[in-house]
Amino acid sequence: GCGGNDASDPGATSSGETMEPVVWKIESAYGTGDQCMDIQMPMLKKVIEETTGGLVTVEMYEPDSICTAADIPMAVINGTLQGGLSSPNDTCAIVDAAYSETTPPFFFTSKEQQYDCLYNAGWVDFLREAYYEKGIIYGGFAPQGDQAFLSTFSMMSIDDMNGHVLRALASQADFLTSCGASTVTMSGSDIYMGFQLGTIEGTLFGMCDMYGMGWYEVISHCVPCVNAGSPCNFIFNKAAWEALPEDMQADLYEAIQNMYFDLYAESEKLQQVALDACAEHNVVVQDVPQEEVARFVEVGMELMETWKEKYPGAAKGFDIILDWEKENLAANS
Amino acid sequence: MEASLGAVLVLMLVMMIVMTSGLPVPFALGGTAILAVLVFWDPSGFISVSNGVWSTFIGDSYVAIPMFLLMANILERTGIADDLYEMMYNWMSGIRGGLAMATVVICAIFGAMCGGSGAATVTMGLIALPSMKKRGYDEKIAMGVILAGGVLGIIIPPSIPMVILSQYSRSISVGKLFFAGVIPGILCAIIYCIYIGVRCAINPNLCPAIPKEERPSWNEKVKSLSAVIAPAILIVAVLGSIYMGLATPVEAAGLGAGCSIIIALLRRKLTIKILNESLAKTLKLIGMILWILAAAAMLNTVLNVMGVNKLLQDAAMALPGGANTVMILMMLLNFVLGCLMDDYAVITLTAPIYLPLIEALGIDPLWFSLIFMLNLQMAYLTPPYGFNLFFLKSIVPKDVPVTRIYKAAIPFIALQLVALLICWNFPTLITWLPSKLI
Amino acid sequence: MDKISKSFVNSVDRLSHLIGEIGKWFLMVMVFSLMFEVIARYFFKAPTIWAADVCEQCMILLGSIGGAYSYLYDQFVRIDLLYEKLSLRRRAILDICTFVIFAIFMYMVVTTNFEAMFTAYEINITSPTIMRIPYGYGRTAVAIGSVLLALQGISILIKNIHVLRYNEPYPQLYHN
Numbered sequence: 001g002c003g004g005n006d007a008s009d010p011g012a013t014s015s016g017e018t019m020e021p022v023v024w025k026i027e028s029a030y031g032t033g034d035q036c037m038d039i040q041m042p043m044l045k046k047v048i049e050e051t052t053g054g055l056v057t058v059e060m061y062e063p064d065s066i067c068t069a070a071d072i073p074m075a076v077i078n079g080t081l082q083g084g085l086s087s088p089n090d091t092c093a094i095v096d097a098a099y100s101e102t103t104p105p106f107f108f109t110s111k112e113q114q115y116d117c118l119y120n121a122g123w124v125d126f127l128r129e130a131y132y133e134k135g136i137i138y139g140g141f142a143p144q145g146d147q148a149f150l151s152t153f154s155m156m157s158i159d160d161m162n163g164h165v166l167r168a169l170a171s172q173a174d175f176l177t178s179c180g181a182s183t184v185t186m187s188g189s190d191i192y193m194g195f196q197l198g199t200i201e202g203t204l205f206g207m208c209d210m211y212g213m214g215w216y217e218v219i220s221h222c223v224p225c226v227n228a229g230s231p232c233n234f235i236f237n238k239a240a241w242e243a244l245p246e247d248m249q250a251d252l253y254e255a256i257q258n259m260y261f262d263l264y265a266e267s268e269k270l271q272q273v274a275l276d277a278c279a280e281h282n283v284v285v286q287d288v289p290q291e292e293v294a295r296f297v298e299v300g301m302e303l304m305e306t307w308k309e310k311y312p313g314a315a316k317g318f319d320i321i322l323d324w325e326k327e328n329l330a331a332n333s
Numbered sequence: 334m335e336a337s338l339g340a341v342l343v344l345m346l347v348m349m350i351v352m353t354s355g356l357p358v359p360f361a362l363g364g365t366a367i368l369a370v371l372v373f374w375d376p377s378g379f380i381s382v383s384n385g386v387w388s389t390f391i392g393d394s395y396v397a398i399p400m401f402l403l404m405a406n407i408l409e410r411t412g413i414a415d416d417l418y419e420m421m422y423n424w425m426s427g428i429r430g431g432l433a434m435a436t437v438v439i440c441a442i443f444g445a446m447c448g449g450s451g452a453a454t455v456t457m458g459l460i461a462l463p464s465m466k467k468r469g470y471d472e473k474i475a476m477g478v479i480l481a482g483g484v485l486g487i488i489i490p491p492s493i494p495m496v497i498l499s500q501y502s503r504s505i506s507v508g509k510l511f512f513a514g515v516i517p518g519i520l521c522a523i524i525y526c527i528y529i530g531v532r533c534a535i536n537p538n539l540c541p542a543i544p545k546e547e548r549p550s551w552n553e554k555v556k557s558l559s560a561v562i563a564p565a566i567l568i569v570a571v572l573g574s575i576y577m578g579l580a581t582p583v584e585a586a587g588l589g590a591g592c593s594i595i596i597a598l599l600r601r602k603l604t605i606k607i608l609n610e611s612l613a614k615t616l617k618l619i620g621m622i623l624w625i626l627a628a629a630a631m632l633n634t635v636l637n638v639m640g641v642n643k644l645l646q647d648a649a650m651a652l653p654g655g656a657n658t659v660m661i662l663m664m665l666l667n668f669v670l671g672c673l674m675d676d677y678a679v680i681t682l683t684a685p686i687y688l689p690l691i692e693a694l695g696i697d698p699l700w701f702s703l704i705f706m707l708n709l710q711m712a713y714l715t716p717p718y719g720f721n722l723f724f725l726k727s728i729v730p731k732d733v734p735v736t737r738i739y740k741a742a743i744p745f746i747a748l749q750l751v752a753l754l755i756c757w758n759f760p761t762l763i764t765w766l767p768s769k770l771i
Numbered sequence: 772m773d774k775i776s777k778s779f780v781n782s783v784d785r786l787s788h789l790i791g792e793i794g795k796w797f798l799m800v801m802v803f804s805l806m807f808e809v810i811a812r813y814f815f816k817a818p819t820i821w822a823a824d825v826c827e828q829c830m831i832l833l834g835s836i837g838g839a840y841s842y843l844y845d846q847f848v849r850i851d852l853l854y855e856k857l858s859l860r861r862r863a864i865l866d867i868c869t870f871v872i873f874a875i876f877m878y879m880v881v882t883t884n885f886e887a888m889f890t891a892y893e894i895n896i897t898s899p900t901i902m903r904i905p906y907g908y909g910r911t912a913v914a915i916g917s918v919l920l921a922l923q924g925i926s927i928l929i930k931n932i933h934v935l936r937y938n939e940p941y942p943q944l945y946h947n
């Protein structure tokens with residue numbers, strides 16, 4: 001056992017048997033005002049309840065209501081939660097493979113590329129297997145629109161990062177340091193003031209978060225880049241998931257995969273609002289030139305090679321991304 | 334399982350009974366949480382017990398708390414307060430009520446160095462109180478000013494209760510909250526000084542000025558100014574390092590603790606014995622605080638699963654008078670709770686319920702947090718349970734009965750209420766400084 | 772019986788005290804780490820990768836060790852509205868009654884924390900930071916700290932029974 005008490009789960013029914021309706025408690029890593037709670041959770045609830053034909057009712061919980069955001073993966077394992085919208089930055093405490101989910105900036109330049117690597121190149125299959133070993137069902141990727149490099153200085157190349165102080169989550173610290181930046185840990189709620197006072201000069205974060213937290217008031221530059229930093233994913237409790245009939249499990253996997261572009265579209269709407277706010281506050285939204293993107297990718301690829309040794313559990317995931325990237329580069333050249 | 338408002342009230346009642354029976358607060362909170370899991374949840378909810386402990390212990394913002402505590406515990410023993418008092422004495426003893434006003438100013442300076450209220454109350458109680466009494470000051474004013482002055486430490490940044498409060502809302506930055514406290518803290522200090530001035534003007538015998546021939550020379554006055562050096566260094570280390578972008582609030586707390594140790598060393602006040610005692614005292618306090626926070630986290634989880642937030646939110650929305658009524662009710666409840674329990678218990682019990690409600694009502698959480706803190710200020714002074722009352726009782730001569738300390742506190746509680754009402758009606762006093770930080 | 776309980780109380784009190792005396796020095800480790808981090812980052816542009824982790828581990832130890840240490844010195848705050856006004860004996864009776872709540876609470880704290888500790892080792896949970904510090908150690912500290920706090924509670928119960936029987940304060944080994 002994983003130390004949890006699964007008494008809340010229905011007696012596991014093998015497929016075909018009739019199952020009593022159940023309630024799933026699902027907690028989000030980010031609360032009201034963030035797209036996790038405002039867009040992704042309601043959409044997930046709708047998809048689950050429709051796909052299971054009302055067998056499962058979803059109760060949505062704000063972060064810190066049943067456990068802290070960092071504890072969501074653990075709570076999903078031990079059955080306190082039946083599901084979670086979790087950040088790989090937290091999940092990697094338990095599942096090594098989650099390290100492969102936080103790719104360096106500019107590996108993907110469009111949502112289609114990311115989707116292709118996730119669902120066609122076998123990345124999600126790998127994640128499912130790795131999560132399963134630790135007792136978690138990896139439901140699927142939860143796109144949050146573009147991530148962005150937000151800063152108080154112009155960031156057009158790797159060289160620009162040199163000597164600047166950036167706020168970083170653990171998994172990003174390696175990358176930013178290897179670009180010559182200094183990193184600092186601070187809580188998300190202090191980022192606004194950190195920019196204001198110059199404690200930090202940049203960070204990697206979601207565009208929509210940037211809008212939600214009002215950072216457009218205190219930054220001067222913004223470089224959007226797909227999936228750099230920490231997107232979220234949908235995870236579920238093993239016992240609760242496997243209590244569903246098998247065909248229903250397969251349907252759910254598919255339904256979550258099919259949500260990808262809908263979620264992205266919703267995020268893009270919010271992203272437009274964020275871009276408007278940037279324009280209004282004279283935040284320069286800029287694109288990194290192609291040759292500089294190539295340099296970022298190069299540094300990222302070198303780093304991933306070393307990460308394969310550092311996080312052996314994620315090695316296969318890094319290989320999938322690296323192979324996909326090599327193919328992509330070959331196709332473009 | 335959904336709970337009714339009645340069930341929640343019964344649960345709270347049970348908790349209050351357990352608490353008043355003398356069981357330490359963390360066990361009362363935790364025991365209530367376990368009872369609630371049994372009644373309203375299922376055994377899978379017990380995992381929230383270990384989650385509560387773990388997530389509290391690894392909470393990265395809480396790192397600031399032991400650092401601020403250590404800083405205060407060392408400062409108490411460095412003699413900085415003696416020097417400051419001597420300086421203030423030289424400059425202000427010639428004024429009617431000058432020593433009392435000086436005490437307020439020193440408490441405010443101490444407040445800017447420490448995160449809590451204990452250090453200022455204890456040191457001023459030991460230094461200023463005997464001195465004021467010797468000079469014929471009215472005992473009620475002398476004690477009251479030390480009681481109220483000490484609590485300035487939780488309003489004037491840095492502030493441990495603010496660190497804890499900010500944990501209950503993602504939209505509140507600790508640093509912003511710190512800066513929001515500057516003006517209200519100074520406002521409180523000014524109100525106390527005005528009160529002393531007015532009382533002295535009406536009745537000159539209350540706080541007599543010292544005779545001309547006893548007043549210190551200009552030479553002495555100027556020389557004593559060096560007393561501000563050490564506090565200035567410490568304020569720069571903590572608030573300055575945050576303001577200049579050198580350090581995060583957590584790191585600033587560490588800098589403050591480190592600098593106070595270095596200053597104690599330079600002043601030759603740091604013996605192994607003093608360091609030993611300061612560390613031990615800090616561990617005792619942080620051990621207690623972390624277990625209260627852990628137990629409160631458990632109870633909070635169960636209340637969330639019970640849907641209490643939603644329940645109260647609906648109830649609040651249905652109230653006539655809207656946001657104002659809700660605010661007034663919250664403040665009244667906090668005042669009553671503040672009479673009965675300590676600051677940590679009040680915050681951990683009410684903040685997780687209040688803050689989501691405040692955000693749902695569209696009230697600025699930063700402004701609310703400061704009003705909350707100004708209310709909490711009174712809790713340190715309201716009998717029967719008030720930290721500063723206890724601190725003072727522990728250092729005054731044995732023949733001073735506790736009722737005399739209670740009486741000394743009353744006018745200052747009223748003054749704190751005045752400060753709260755002013756900040757309530759003029760929110761810019763709170764929000765202006767944090768919005769100007771560039 | 773008296774002798775056994777007395778030696779139990781003494782051993783528990785000594786243990787809580789001793790561990791606290793060692794544990795308090797982790798505060799100095801935190802002070803050093805935080806100062807070092809700021810200086811290294813600001814003046815040498817070379818922040819550490821360990822300061823935040825070290826502080827996190829220290830906090831875990833402070834919480835684990837500090838509970839029993841604080842309770843030993845009767846520093847856990849209580850609402851003494853009625854309590855203060857009672858005689859020594861009545862207070863002891865009240866404490867013995869409320870011990871039931873303490874016992875149930877600590878039973879849950881100890882068992883769930885041990886479960887969490889085993890899980891942490893079993894699935895190898897680490898900190899999500901570059902240092903990847905195994906959380907099993909921290910969880911072990913919390914589990915042991917919970918046991919210490921529970922033992923301290925039992926020690927205080929025995930002291931209260933003494934008060935009830937002899938109507939005199941228990942001769943404490945450690946005073947504030």
Ligand code: NA
Nearest residue numbers: 444486489491
């Ligand atoms: Na303060």
Ligand code: NA
Nearest residue numbers: 671672712718
């Ligand atoms: Na009070």
